[in-house]
Amino acid sequence: MNEYTLPVLFGVVVGVLTRLHMLKTDYRQYPTYLHGKIIHIALGFIAAGLGTVAVPSIMEEDFTAITFLTLAASQFRDVRNMERNTLTVLDGYELVPRGSTYIEGIAVAFESRNYLVIFTSLLTTFAYLVGNFVIAIVVGVICFLVCRKLMAGSRIKDIVNIEYVEPHFEGAGLYVGNIYIMNIGLPDKQKDVLKYGMGFILTPKNPNSTATIANLGQRQAILHDVSTALGVVRDSGEPALVPLAKRDLDDGRLGVFVLPQERNVDKAIRVIGETPTLENAIRMPTEAKANKRG
Numbered sequence: 001m002n003e004y005t006l007p008v009l010f011g012v013v014v015g016v017l018t019r020l021h022m023l024k025t026d027y028r029q030y031p032t033y034l035h036g037k038i039i040h041i042a043l044g045f046i047a048a049g050l051g052t053v054a055v056p057s058i059m060e061e062d063f064t065a066i067t068f069l070t071l072a073a074s075q076f077r078d079v080r081n082m083e084r085n086t087l088t089v090l091d092g093y094e095l096v097p098r099g100s101t102y103i104e105g106i107a108v109a110f111e112s113r114n115y116l117v118i119f120t121s122l123l124t125t126f127a128y129l130v131g132n133f134v135i136a137i138v139v140g141v142i143c144f145l146v147c148r149k150l151m152a153g154s155r156i157k158d159i160v161n162i163e164y165v166e167p168h169f170e171g172a173g174l175y176v177g178n179i180y181i182m183n184i185g186l187p188d189k190q191k192d193v194l195k196y197g198m199g200f201i202l203t204p205k206n207p208n209s210t211a212t213i214a215n216l217g218q219r220q221a222i223l224h225d226v227s228t229a230l231g232v233v234r235d236s237g238e239p240a241l242v243p244l245a246k247r248d249l250d251d252g253r254l255g256v257f258v259l260p261q262e263r264n265v266d267k268a269i270r271v272i273g274e275t276p277t278l279e280n281a282i283r284m285p286t287e288a289k290a291n292k293r294g
Contacts, residue, residue, distance in 0.1 A: 004129070007052075008053065011124045012048045015044065015118070015120050015124075016044055018048075018143065019048070019114075021144070021148065022116070046072075046075070047117040048121040050121075051119065052122065054068070055129060080110065083106060083111075084107040087103040087107070095227065096223050096224050101221065101281055116147050153277065156213075160204050161202070162202055163201045163203070164269065177199070177201050179254075181199075182257075198268060202255075203253050208282075211283035211285050215278070220245075226258045226268060230260035230261060230264065231261030244257050
């Protein structure tokens, strides 16, 4: 053992614990248990090791060792590609797909969390070497809280108001409120839709929210989360029993039509509200210079 052994071990442990905290399998069942988790834990260990050894290398003026961090960037880009490719293949077998925007958001999240582990391990190891064990613990706790905050992200309930509306037919047209959803001509299918279907109106809180929920990927994420959490009444080859989300072109409201197996209005509203606001779907038209001048 030498002067760097304990700081390095401490940095690796804190980094791995941080990655374990950020590794969450929820109702979407991703990452899968057990093998999917093993992959991400192993990558978290590698990230923690890379971040930790960078500090002793700098102190020993062995600056060539910093090139390992560039290797890490390449490694974790491959993680992003792996997640994207895997989820894209699996999405073809979902009754209600995630959509490309949701998949890209998941892939970016897994890549960025490895970078957070690197920074956490680097800072805690540096605090241990420059200060002492107590200071390193304080820095580790701060990094842990920052990672927890960054992991949370925003939710749909932050940008819209959600209201339940019973779907209805006007002729062959299916409506949620006054928002047209789709055309169903067969009486038997109409009965099934009214029996199992639920409708929700999402009213945006500001112009930025209007543009965000207009994104097709964000709409598909809402439909996927509701169908995953509450089940879905459909099978392959049933085009009439498809959850859909359509806009009111006049005011930007979003009509959401779903066919859950568990018809629980309160739970469905909570699930919609907890759907993540996808980074790739967020739009801010109010920040445009033309709008500011107007």
